[in-house]
Amino acid sequence: MPISAYIKETMSNKSAGVIRKMFEEGLKLKAQYGEDNVFDFSLGNPDLDPPEKVTDALKKCAADESKNIHGYMPNAGYKFCRDAMAKKTSLEQGVEISGDCVVMAVGAAGALNAVFKAVLNPGDNVIVPSPFFTEYRHYVKNYQGELIEVPAAADCSIDTEAIKNSLNEKTAAVLINSPNNPTGRVYSQANIEQLCKVLEEHGNKCGRKPYLILDEPYRAIVYDGTKVPAAFPLYDSSVVVTSFAKNISIPGERIGYVCVNPACPDKDDFVSAVIFCTRVLGFVNAPALFQRVVAESYDAPCDYSLYKKRRDELMEILDEAGIKHLVPEGAFYMWCKAPDCFNNDDMAFCDYLKKYMILGAPGSSFGGKGWFRLAYCVSEKTILNSRKAFIQAMNDLK
């Protein structure tokens, strides 16, 4: 009784799960060499503590012993929680949204899976600007869909002309992630407007309007006054999928949601389908306790200035070491170029960095060959201590 042939093959692919492998290797290295001697930039596991309002809400909800408080609720989630998420998304998207547009989910990953299962027919495609969050490949493939990677512009904004040329009658959705993982890019208002125009025109022409899926777990984490534009007012067939993993630092708790544009022509069908898929995929519902927690504390004041400080410190180190990188406008990822002497072999360069106890994620797994990602949601100490290692690693190349 061997395991599934497809899973066996996928798992044997060297780049499959390379980030998670790095993370688990990092845990082992830290145990072996000490926390301070390993510079683990592999995973987007936020280092900031959850805000006090969140931990207070958690303590309060955990102490609540009302009847059935940990029981099943409707698969879509508690009504009060859906209403709270609608209120939050209304503020972000600038349109009035009611709770019946929201389905609570097991993190943004669970949300994306429920959405893809809901909308994809076998053979349909999903278009994503590349580089992109590496797990999208699996999420789309889970439902016999095809992920079409469309290279971003040189500045990592969306190349809307290239998207336009890739759209076809099999396109079920275009998926964007802003602030972006792995590039830190925040797509501008003009860029989003142009994308929506392209989608609208394609829909009119081909009769099938793709959903615009907005994967926004990093929406709140922006720097230097950057703003994440709203897409709901621009394109009706749009959907937000998001989580509380990154903005309030609780990725292990698996709490997120789907919110469909109230103007979406298929709104009711879409919501019913996402609820159904949440159920039959075995999520059943988002964890009950954390639904209560986020309903009470989603508007907790957060201070991301520490991430900005770390970003600036890391940029200074990379500049000193001679590693080229983008300037992140949001999220907590630095998108860096492997040195020329590695001939775009980012896997080899990440292996090389490992010798200096630096763990980064190879760009190939994000569809960004020749690049690598450093997640700087780590302690300031890790960043400052990594200076010598980066400089030594680059000097040894000379």
Place this chain on the structure above:
Amino acid sequence: MPISAYIKETMSNKSAGVIRKMFEEGLKLKAQYGEDNVFDFSLGNPDLDPPEKVTDALKKCAADESKNIHGYMPNAGYKFCRDAMAKKTSLEQGVEISGDCVVMAVGAAGALNAVFKAVLNPGDNVIVPSPFFTEYRHYVKNYQGELIEVPAAADCSIDTEAIKNSLNEKTAAVLINSPNNPTGRVYSQANIEQLCKVLEEHGNKCGRKPYLILDEPYRAIVYDGTKVPAAFPLYDSSVVVTSFAKNISIPGERIGYVCVNPACPDKDDFVSAVIFCTRVLGFVNAPALFQRVVAESYDAPCDYSLYKKRRDELMEILDEAGIKHLVPEGAFYMWCKAPDCFNNDDMAFCDYLKKYMILGAPGSSFGGKGWFRLAYCVSEKTILNSRKAFIQAMNDLK
């Protein structure tokens, strides 16, 4: 941009999600007519409070503000939690098990989905004695598998001869659920031994040994000294999937696990595949907080005598009303026969009962045409108050 054609079709099937629809209808009816006037036996949403050891552990874990306590951990779960689940399963299965046989999951439903994705090739089949938990259909279909329903014996034990005749080279797994939902049957030691013998012989003959998947969320809930036999010592290619939903009444929190038999020839591949599938299906990991909670409190003493009392009270009422039923040996479901005058139309009878404010689940959705399921994990008051309604409903048929 309509939703997926398959999802649309599946959702339009009247029996799809009928139990969940009943549950949600029950919530509305209760809001309208008052809690005391609706007899909602639709869903296995446990009425007992979680044991004190569990709620104490929850409060303690929620108050823990250690660094990264809500962060990502390895996709398989915390090591200490996997070790605790291994210890628990060792006691249940009577064989020594280590933590590396365990993968933490988002409830038993999440566990089953990860396992099916891990083992099913498109076109493979999974054999289940029917009646069976209705969601299995979707879980197997999610991975292009086929669920083969093999009618149980008249007493709802496993008809091992019928299973034998259904096994073929496409059989990836046989799935059993004991104590059983919806029948309350606990398979005997002899029944399990016979099944394992059949599987072993089939494996030897055809060269493909099916996994025996033991779905055991009700293992602890048994009556009258009934024991749930261990299958690990009898068949090496066996796997437990389970959760803490039913035994400690926290179904909304989505915490469960997969534990593979340490003697399984494919053990390492199997565990890696389940971890991988947990990740790529978007579960990512079982909720962090409840991993801590169950690691501390999985052995909480539980008293199920209240369920036994309710079982007995409900049986008395049904006997008085003239509704035939099985005597449940475990779990908290009563498997009842629709009156003859309904000609095996259990949907029609459940609709009829609704007029008397009684909500039950039609047997057809469990593959048990002509029967219906009453979940008696409800308050004693609900059961006692339902007496008049059952008797009236049956009298009005005369």
